Amino acid sequence: MRKKEEKKISIAVIRRLPRYFRYLSDLIKLDIKRISSKELSQRMGITASQIRQDLNCFGGFGQQGYGYNVELLYDEIGKILGIDKRFSCIIIGAGNMGNALANYQNFRNRGYDIVGIFDADPRKVGTVINDIKVYHIDDLESFVAKQHVDIAILTVPGSRVNEVASKVTALGIKGIWNFSPTDLKLGSDIVVENVHLSDSLMVLGYRLREKLNGSEQ
């Protein structure tokens, strides 16, 4: 079981890891101790080849003739995803989406602690969401000076997000989870993950219409 750190691992592989992690978690709940790539592939609806190839980017976690030990593989993928490490996060924009995210408990279970919420609206400042205080955006700098922040979760309107992102990166925050429909213009030393919900819905609409029209003919 050796690690392979030589070659750059493609983002396509990385994006599948959380899905493996979820399925393995389910197997543990079902008290299943071992699994072959073939059976997992049937459950997940992908090819066994892909599973083996993906996992082998990080090391040989399986055993010939046996398959994979579920718990061990779960732990290994957890380690790769850094479930054991903790990230300190803030939410900027205490609106609808900011509230929903602040109230979600599961991020903490995955290692992401929300330590503060920021908003420009004075009516929101001073309130508390899920035991997390809402501060004024102008207090961000002093907050970050006192407490290290890894990730800023941006749930402000699209028209404000570039200005907010600039502030955030100027303070040395290196990770941004962007919920606004606006693409961010930032340097390459910042890691940005976008959640473009409207895009996702429009793709669903396209696929749905395609399916309905296709079956019509």
Next chain:
Amino acid sequence: MRKKEEKKISIAVIRRLPRYFRYLSDLIKLDIKRISSKELSQRMGITASQIRQDLNCFGGFGQQGYGYNVELLYDEIGKILGIDKRFSCIIIGAGNMGNALANYQNFRNRGYDIVGIFDADPRKVGTVINDIKVYHIDDLESFVAKQHVDIAILTVPGSRVNEVASKVTALGIKGIWNFSPTDLKLGSDIVVENVHLSDSLMVLGYRLREKLNGSEQ
């Protein structure tokens, strides 16, 4: 300017369309009348080749020596995405995420009308979110009998989502936008678009750690 309906268009292309649409919308706001694939590629951070190839899946919208007419291209992509058509949607699960989505105005602008919200919790039934009534999940069948529904937006806990998805598909709803972390087991005649937010956050965490560790060495 002819359409090309012969070859199946890849999902990778489809997923870029909303992004083109957004950028073109911005150009219109900036009162820019024409754009070359080269300039657009610089703004978007992708290759000009890809833009031309993507657009040519649907027809030749540009003109040699001139580029693309922004407004015309915007309209064409809008047509491809079906912005002119309307979808009738329901939200199931009036919790944090259901509330956030119900309160978002922009889905309507894109052609997605939320016509009802459903929940199993009697305390939520009878309330109104953003002028949309919350019904009991048991009333879903009679609701769908009276009013056609294209898309169900599922914001129930992962442990409940498969049972809810079964109900929904049994009633003939063909599109599902799934916000739960659970993958749905459904027939191939249902179109499912997943929004796995935790997965997205974990990918951000991975990339961030990779970047930080990389720059350390």
Next chain:
DNA sequence: TTAGAATTGACAAAAAAATAACAAAATGTT
């Protein structure tokens, strides 16, 4: 009006990703 510049659409090439194939190793059965 004409020459040179710009730019597309189509096709070719390259790169990346997914799938298949298979030798090697371990399992499990008789």
Next chain:
DNA sequence: AACATTTTGTTATTTTTTTGTCAATTCTAA
């Protein structure tokens, strides 16, 4: 203990996606 079966890790092949190239066309400026 022998041997057929299972299953991995790895390499090869195929498919898909992205990028590069260029003739043909249109624009534009003089």
